[in-house]
Amino acid sequence: MTKNVENKRAQSIGRAIAKYRADAGMTQESVAASLGIGNEAVSRMERGIATPSIQRLYELAELFGCEAVDLLTTGSHHxxxxxxxxxxxxxxxxxxxxxxxxxxxxxxxxxxxx
Incomplete structure (x- = not known):
């Protein structure tokens, strides 16, 4: 897989995280506090700079009241x-x-x- 494809996927996942976070009425700060991570880590995930682990995707989904697959497939072209x-x-x-x-x-x- 090319770096460009990986970057686009990371950005798509990041946009989904931002969308579901906003839909849940949460701030980046409240997500960071709930997960025990820094605000910058949440920002980096939402910007597609850092890709969350599978475990982190499940934690985010639980916070947002969605399924982990929603964070992976929102914005997909499939x-x-x-x-x-x-x-x-x-x-x-x-x-x-x-x-x-x-x-x-x-x-x-x-x-x-x-």
Missing amino acids: VDDQYRHLKQMLAKLDAKDRELVVSLLEQLSARLAR
Whole structure:
């Protein structure tokens, strides 16, 4: 694997960590305190400079109320990962809103396929 690919993956994971942290209403400081690490360590993970270990991913997921796989697949270009992300978003909606979103996606997909 090239260094460029590794950097892009680290940045994608970092963006996911930042997103889930913000969604959980946490600051970098509160995450650092919960994990017993420095604020700079959290900042480096979020910027994609440092890649968290698998154990650290599980700790972060527990803090944020998500699954570790969410931190790895958010922002992925793989269809299965994107499907999983869409499924999670749709699951939060009621039936009527899900129908609306699916309809909009169908229309957009048909238009883009032309």
